[in-house]
Structure formats: C-alpha cells, structure tokens
Amino acid sequence: MSGLSFNDVSKRFGTSTVVDRFTLDVAEGEFVALVGPSGCGKTTSLRILAGLEEASAGQLLVGARDVTELPARDRNLAMVFQSYALYPHMTAAQNIGFALSLQGLDKVTITDRVQRAADRLAIGHLLERRPKELSGGQRQRVAVARCIVREPAAFLFDEPLSNLDAKLRGTARVEIARLQKTLGITTLYVTHDQVEAMTMADRVVLMDAGRIRQIGTPMQLYHHPVDLFVATFLGSPAMNLLAGEVRHDRGEVRFSAPGLDLRLPETTHCAPGPVTLGLRPEALERMPTAPDRIALTGVVDHVEHLGAETLVQFAVQGSRDASMTARIPGGWPVRAGAPVTLSAAHVALHLFDATGSAVALHFAGSARASVGQRVPA
C-alpha cells in the first residue's frame, strides 16, 4: 500500500484539453473522491493514473515510484469499473484469482486467498458461477474481490455504483467505505454522485472542465465553497442564490436586490458591486429575526413532505423571479399559498463576487476560518 501523486498532469486530445495541470497527493490509506459533472475530466485522470491512457504532460507516482512511463500491468493498481468488466468466460473464482495465477502463485495459495476475499464480500457461495449468472450487485462484489485479492498499492474506482439500483447503492456505499477503512488501503474513487463523494471520502476533489475547483474534506467543501460552482454542485436541494448588489451605507454593508434590502455583517470584506448571495436550504429557519440574522418573506408555492423534513418552495416577496427552497423539520404545517417568513443566521450566508469567487464574511470566533484549499485557476 502506498500514496498516490499527480504532478501537473495534463491530457490533451488535439486542441482540447481534457485534464489541465492536475495536481493531487493522496496520502497512504486515504480515501479521496473525484467528483464533478460528466465530461469534467475525472475519469480521464483516473485512467491516466491506471495507465489506461497516456498523460500528455506531468508525472505520476505510486508510493515513491515514478510510474509515468510504466504500462498498466506494472503499476500495481487495481480498479473496479462501472460495468464491473468481469471476464465473461470465467467463473467468479477464476475472475478473482486470475491475477494471482499470472503472478505465478501456487494453486493452494490462490484458492485460499480467493476464498478469503470472497468471504470478506459474502460471495463465498457464488464462486462457481459465471458473470452471466450473477446479479448486478453480485458482479460488483466479484469485481471488488478481484481487486482486494491482489493486495495492490491502491484501489481505483470508476463510478462503481452507478449501475446499481438506488437501494443497493446505499448499502454498497457503506460496505465499500467500511471495507476501505478495515483494509486501510489508499483509494481514489471517481463518481458524478455528490452523495457518494460526501459520504464516503476523507477528502473530495471537485473538478470542472478539466480543472480542480476545490480540494478539501466534504464538510469544508459544503460549508466553505471557494466559488459558485462548488457551492451549487454540492448539496441537494441546491444552494439558493440571489443576484443583487453590495452597497456601503453609513458604515453598514447592505445587500440589495429588487424588492429586498438586507444588512450583511459589518465584517464583510466586499467592495460595492454586483454579487450573488447564497443560502443553503437548511439555513432558512422559522426563527424570529435578530441583528445577526437576515429575514426573507414570501408566499409558499409548493410543498414537498418527505416525512422527516419538508421542502418548501417560496417566492421571495418583492422579487419577481426569486424562488427559494427551504428545508424545515417535517412536523411543521405548511400549505401552498400561505405567507411565510424565514430567517437565516449571518454565519450561514455565502457571498460570491462578480467572478463567482467566494467573499470572506470574516466572523469573530472564526466560524469559517478553516476554508478549504483554494486552487488557483
């Protein structure tokens, strides 16, 4: 087992740059998720590390070993593919053990290690079946077993759960995360699903258009997004955004939008000009307004009761097309058409300047001091 490093890795196809100066260090035993919209270069980055695609520039390390020029088979990495990629004419046991037989291990050792890997994934009873006779979830387990049996330097996952149904995906998520922690093996995991990235990874790398937007723990990315892209990509329902303007008025920093005029914390470091105000749905609470809160009034236009919580969509009063979603506890009665007033604490506000970069709101007590690593564009 060892760490992984990308140093300034780029990949170009003709004139288009698919991965642009990708730099990332994955510590030994760490679980890092690469997440982003489709076409952002996350899978290409993974495949470059695996040796399935050649980097146009840059360097790749597995542990201390430079593997940039090595063929895939010499990199000692194991990968679980989206389609599982099991060898169709082999049984599950042969699929799992084949790499070992290529390494020249004897039959007894192979059988023993295959059995142990299979038991770990609870597929011991399926070993004699061929991929065709296995369900999607079982195939996925065989694919994972095929990886762990080799005891590679690191695991690579390429959207391994996207072919499973929703319920199975939930359990598989937990199992893979738990397995990774027990084995303590370095893992790089590609997904387009923010829930997977947030729930499984120690650190998340959010990519867009070939570039890394932000690297950090899931909570850093969620609470301290460096820009609008990160802020809106993570979280479901998405962060509410209000376009408006910052004014400095008699020592106060104020945010104004059509029909709205809100006081921002005086510590806000923002020059006057156009901005976007961001509010997570759960930041909007049914609380009386206070000096360190902003209040929004509106009319409910749609309610989704999810049981434990309720999603309330409301049109912000005075603003023509600003619709917001609030996530409130499920017990509270709300009807469509009713007026509603919700407030949000200053600490829960996000502010982005005209370029989309986050603006620091500098609080005493430094609730947001630990911002995630910002990657210069």
Place this chain on the structure above:
Amino acid sequence: MSRATLRTDRLIGSAVSHAFLLLGAAFILLPFVWMLLTSIRPASEVFTAGFNPIPSRLAAGINYSEALTKSPLLQYMLNGVFVCAGILIIQLLVAIPGGYALAKLSFRAQPVIFGLVLFGLTVPVQVTALPIYIALAKLNLLNTYFAIMLPFFLSVFGIFLFRQFFKSFPQEIIHAARLDGFTELEIIIRIITPSAVPAIAAFAVFSITSHWNDLYWPLIVTTSADHATPPLGMMIFRDQETGSNYGALMAGAAIITAPLILVFLFAQRQFVRGITMTGVK
C-alpha cells in the same frame, strides 16, 4: 382494427414470408437434390428420366462403390482435410491478433493498415495468382500442400471479420485485464479468443467451405492426384476413369459434400451468432 383481423393479418404476413423463404430454399437446394437423385440412378436413366424424381431402379450401391473404388476419393478427402486445416489454423493465428490490434489498440499506422485490409478485400485471388505461381515454380515448390495453402494464409476477410467482432468487445474488460497484469498476448489468448468462439466458428465455416470447394488454385499448382483436393480429384476422376458415368460422379460429389454439411451442422448455432454479432453480411 379488431383483434381477429389483426391476427389474420399477421397470419397472412407470416405465410407470405415463409412461402418466400421456402421458394428461396428450394431454389438453392434443388441442385443438391438433383445430385443426390442422380447418384442413386442407374446410368441409363441419368439423361432419360426427365424430371421424374423417382428412379425406377436403385443404383446407389453401384454408383457409390464405383466412386469409392475407382478413384482415390478418400485420398482426395484427406488432402482436403489437411489443406483446409492448415489454412484455417494459420489464418486464425494471423487474423485474431491482427483483428485485435485493429479493433483495440491505437497506433499511428492503424488507419492506413485498416485501409489496406479493406483494399485487400477487393483484390480477387486471380490477380495475385500469376506472381505467386511463378515464385512457387522458381522455389521448386509446385505440387506440394504448401503451394496449395500459401496464398490463403493471410486472410484479409478473416482480419476484417475478427476486427468487427472485437470492436464490440467491452474495452473495460481489456482494461481490467491490463491492470490485472496481462500482457497483450495473454489478453488475446486468454480473454479475447475464448470470447470469439462464435466468430471463429463463422470464419471456419467460410474458410473450410471455400478451400474445400476451391478448384481454381489447386488446378494451377498441382498436377498430381497425390495432393489433389476433392474438387480437383473429382475432375481427374471424371476425365480419366469414368468418362460419362454421371451416376458415379454424382455419388462422388455427394460424398465430398457430406463433410461440409456436417461441419455446418456442428457449427450452425455459433455460426449464426458469429454472423449476427460481427455485422458481416
């Protein structure tokens, strides 16, 4: 439209299409049936029977024993087996890796090579016959099995067919194999080839029938009965031994056709899968 009329429509449709297929089948099978009927007719009836399909007297015994005894038919068939097997094995050894490289590897010369393969498909065997004949003659290799097989070792059709088949093979499985430590050659032997059984069966049927039935090339490079393949043997048989004994000739033809039918029956299911999966034809 009511359910009943829908059903009758479908019935009529299927009856028409089946009638059409039956007609086609009859058209193709008729010469074979005629061959079989002639092979059991007495010589006197071959030309006089008209279209009466039923022979008045069974002469199968005479015809078949004549075909088997008056000519070295078994020798011809053995030659045919040897030549076809030799050709097929080398064709597969070349075409499977070639098709894999064209379908799954990316290298600079790939489009050019694939273009050449397609170009090769358009070159008829007659074009290259003369130079190859001269080369074999100069090397003193005429009248050998090798001479009969040589022009067919490289099958561009085979390369093309396997390339089409491998194109649809999931790339991720090959990637998984590479990460598992397979070399490209091991991938071909242990992953690709086992998956290609339908394509191999389809190609084998094409290759075996065309080389078993080939008269043109063996006629050019062999003059002896020692190396003659079945159709050439039949020709020698007709010229030298039987003159105009068509009953025996057809018996011989029936005997040499039989192995092909057996091969096809064995490979039928795989053959159909191979053809449909490769999109050839």
